[in-house]
Amino acid sequence: MIAEVPAGENESRRSPMARGNWLRAEAEAVYNLPFADLMFQAQTVHRENFNPNRLEAASLLSIKTGGCPEDCGYCSQSAHYDTGVEATRLMDPDHVISAARHAKHAGATRFCMAAAWRSPKDRELDRVCKLVSTIRNLGMETCATLGMLTAKQAARLAEAGLDFYNHNIDTSPEFYGKIITTRTLQDRIATLAHVRAAGIKVCCGGIVGMGEGVEDRLGMLLLLANLPSHPESVPINLWNKVKGVPVNDTAERLDGIALVRLVATARIMLPKSVVRLSAGRQYMTDESQALCFLAGANSIFIGDVLLTTKNRQRECDAQLLHRLGITL
Ligand code: SAM
Ligand code: DTB
Ligand code: SF4
Numbered sequence: 001m002i003a004e005v006p007a008g009e010n011e012s013r014r015s016p017m018a019r020g021n022w023l024r025a026e027a028e029a030v031y032n033l034p035f036a037d038l039m040f041q042a043q044t045v046h047r048e049n050f051n052p053n054r055l056e057a058a059s060l061l062s063i064k065t066g067g068c069p070e071d072c073g074y075c076s077q078s079a080h081y082d083t084g085v086e087a088t089r090l091m092d093p094d095h096v097i098s099a100a101r102h103a104k105h106a107g108a109t110r111f112c113m114a115a116a117w118r119s120p121k122d123r124e125l126d127r128v129c130k131l132v133s134t135i136r137n138l139g140m141e142t143c144a145t146l147g148m149l150t151a152k153q154a155a156r157l158a159e160a161g162l163d164f165y166n167h168n169i170d171t172s173p174e175f176y177g178k179i180i181t182t183r184t185l186q187d188r189i190a191t192l193a194h195v196r197a198a199g200i201k202v203c204c205g206g207i208v209g210m211g212e213g214v215e216d217r218l219g220m221l222l223l224l225a226n227l228p229s230h231p232e233s234v235p236i237n238l239w240n241k242v243k244g245v246p247v248n249d250t251a252e253r254l255d256g257i258a259l260v261r262l263v264a265t266a267r268i269m270l271p272k273s274v275v276r277l278s279a280g281r282q283y284m285t286d287e288s289q290a291l292c293f294l295a296g297a298n299s300i301f302i303g304d305v306l307l308t309t310k311n312r313q314r315e316c317d318a319q320l321l322h323r324l325g326i327t328l
Pocket of ligand 3: 068069070071072075076077078079115116117118147
């Protein structure tokens with residue numbers, strides 16, 4: 001199916017649908033295909049693996065906001081920058097459960113709890129584990145993103161019934177050091193390995209639109225596609241503008257076609273992963289989002305806010321999905 005693209009070494013030892021030996025030249029060849037060919041390949045792979053008329057809907061809640069010791073240059077919640085986001089304590093469990101019920105009612109099948117921690121303390125993890133068990137009993141998939149985990153912490157979350165753990169690589173290895181200095185890419189990969197070893201499904205992706213080049217976006221996909229196993233969920237976030245952080249508005253933003261090309265390339269390189277068109281949909285036209293769904297994006301966050309920034313209004317999403325004949 002991707003016959004025009006040169007095959008990587010050792011391909012014969014892997015299933016072509018789940019290969020983990022992508023070469024940069026191959027990723028570039030896919031990304032630079034004539035648009036119609038790229039979309040055709042992405043649609044073909046998409047239809048082999050998913051119902052093209054369905055989207056997954058996930059819901060996000062910031063259960064502990066701001067005051068984060070990490071220096072991620074894009075983030076409103078880092079204590080290193082003056083962004084106007086106030087630090088909160090870990091949210092009261094009743095509030096979290098009520099938000100999860102509300103999200104389920106709005107059509108979300110997954111509930112993701114996010115905390116602005118470098119890594120959770122054991123007492124904090126106990127509280128999150130209780131939340132995981134309760135939300136699972138509501139009949140929702142659970143996801144958490146709490147920063148770096150030890151193997152033991154990952155095992156405890158698995159025992160509580162956590163379905164997914166979100167921990168992003170964020171960008172390419174080459175661009176990473178320009179964005180974050182307090183946590184290395186290797187630290188992140190170690191957390192992903194602990195999550196995997198604990199039997200929790202992996203949600204891992206990154207951000208685009210921070211001033212990186214196409215080569216960095218492809219570098220990010222190459223890292224994801226060449227992990228020991230592909231993440232089950234791959235969030236692609238378009239940087240949501242935040243005032244006061246080092247990443248700024250003068251960063252060259254990628255145009256709509258470049259984003260669609262990236263999504264299509266992600267679909268082809270990560271054929272069985274659910275690709276989430278994550279932050280940044282409020283900057284996109286209906287037409288660009290429709291092209292991203294055609295290119296293979298098959299998950300979104302629903303709800304009016306993400307963590308500290310805006311999402312598309314639920315009503316606009318409902319109308320768009322209706323016009324596209326897509327169901328949740
Ligand atoms: N603090 C935890 C961590 O970083 O491991 C979890 C929450 S953190 C907000 C999760 C991810 O959200 C980041 O890795 C980044 O990819 C994404 N993110 C954060 N701020 C963003 C922004 N302004 N726009 C787009 N994506 C963002
Ligand atoms: C992910 O990749 N995107 C979500 C989730 N994982 C935790 C977060 C998006 C955050 C957008 C910025 C904000 O609202 O603060
Ligand atoms: Fe902290 Fe996560 Fe924001 Fe980085 S992305 S500053 S770790 S909340």
